Amino acid sequence: MSGSPFNPEGPNPDPAGPDQHPEETGPAPTYTGRVRVTSPLASAPRHVRRTVRQEIDESTGVGEVYMRSLIRSQLRAALTVVITLLLSLGVLPIVLLTVDSVATYRIWGVPLPWLLLGVVTYPCLVVLGWLYVRQAERAERDFAELVEAVGDEDPQDPA
């Protein structure tokens, strides 16, 4: 709130100027002629509106930042899957080799390794793939919304 014109002690001058506080200016003067009333922003340099799409198309620094963030989030999703695989299937041969109780454990007479490798792995792979697709498409949707929102919003938003 420090820059607000409603704060008399604020460091920033309000548009009317630092010395003209409403309480101190006395009765409003009467004018006879027409007066041009403009916002002080109108005389400011015009804000050039550039869409993210243009930034990407022209490979500007901003466009590159957007692209890199998209690629990084997709790569992160992919690497999450890889790390999950390494920590599950990847260590399984060593676990089966070193921990005899896992290798010889039986469920209804079937050795656990047979169940893990022959049955359980497949639904797990499907679930992992499904989670990845959900994540990757969410990242793409967010990116698309970001790109389209900044390009097509009404020009009052200075973001």
Add this chain to the structure above:
Amino acid sequence: MNTTYGIVAISLVAVATIGIGAFALRFSRTTSDFYVASRSVKPWLNSSAIGGEYLSAASFLGVAGLVLASGANMLWYPIGWTTGYLLLLVFVAAPLRRSGAYTVPDFAEVRLQSDAVRKVATVLVVAVGWLYLMPQFQGAGLTVRTVTGAPGWVGSVVVAGIVVVNVVLGGMRSITFVQAFQYWVKLTALLVPLFFLLQAWNDDGRPSPVAPSDWVDPFTTTDGPGLYLTYSVIAATFLGTMGLPHVVVRFYTNPDGHTARRTTLIVLVLLGLFYLLPTVYGVLGRVYAGDLVEAGRSDAVVLELPSRIIEGSMGEVLAALLTAGAFAAFLSTSSGLTMALAGVVGQELTGLDRGRLRQRRLSSISALRIAAAASVLVPLGLALSAERIAVASSVTFAFALAASTFCPLLVLGIWWRRLTAPGAIAGLVGGGLAAGLGPVLTIVAHPDGWFGTVMSQPALWSVPLGFGLMIAVSLMTRDAIPLNVARTMVRLHTPERLDVDRRDRASESLASPGDLP
């Protein structure tokens, strides 16, 4: 086994294959139809086609045979073949589709702007394809001989002939329908007899598998070389799938990156469903057909189980159904491979410009047809003349080769901006030589001990070698980074619904910032 039923089953699959191909031909009009089915194949149809194409003889007959012979350790093969699709999904599927290229050589050229990389990649595609085709033809010969008693070359020639006819007549659109049909043939052919077999096993009092203890609990006795082999199989199959030519080419038939992901996810479901079944055949084989192991014919367990367990003509009919499934496996995998090879070679012949397929260019369709015939003849000749190598090991060589070459090219090309053409060539050649020489040395010289083990399954060291060479040489040749890499990255990674500039070269015609209001 009853010869008549077997011949009828094989003929039915052959006729249905040609029939569906001819039916689909009515829709194949343009060059784009021939090469990529006009990029309009829906996820369900496409994933059935991928499943049909991917499940080769090694899956249909080989997995059950391996489980019968060596037990649970062999389950890493089907797991690897399925997980390969998961890694393809997370690293390659959508960006590869969005690259707009048609084959791996196309992708290499689009990404690296280098004709030399394209040439090297083309040679490797043909090498991987031939390594994969040869065992399919040999397996077909073996199956036909088992079922009908005809000489071995009959099956090989019949399969090669049907494949060429299909590719030549209908191209990719025709193949898509044929492949999708054959996935369901294969699943039905394994699933239906299994119900009867399990019923018979149940009525029999549920006998346990007759096997030595290291078959039941193989992991307690695994030694160092065994562990190396397991991890090498994991490396080859997990990473090799994304580089197989017939797998990669399928992704260009998806309409966009979004459907490419959906398709891959459904493929995971279809493969997981299928691979539950061969294990049961392998275990039942230990109950009823343990003698096949000593006879060295464990690959035949799927074909022989029904007539051993179920008496009379019912067993014969089920055996015929399984024969039909096996034949569908040979046909679909070799069709897909031939189509992929023909696409790559055909494009080299006509010099099509970076996968931009011009409509109604008859000359390029003729090139595809000539290339199809040529790509079948060499592996057919090899299959007929060469000493028979086990189906599974020849297929594994193809996986190791693809994992050491195309996997680094695709993964680094899609995710790493600093990949350069010299780096890619170094990795392709180095990884390819490593993965190629190991098996050759094994077959020719039969080295013993650790050296022999390491050479027979090279993937665990040849894949890091391929990646390492590509990264190191790329870092040494930084000024060779293609100028348009930023534009290519936009093209590979932005969703299609965004209307961004995806052209190859950064265009100068765009308004510069100064021209804006």
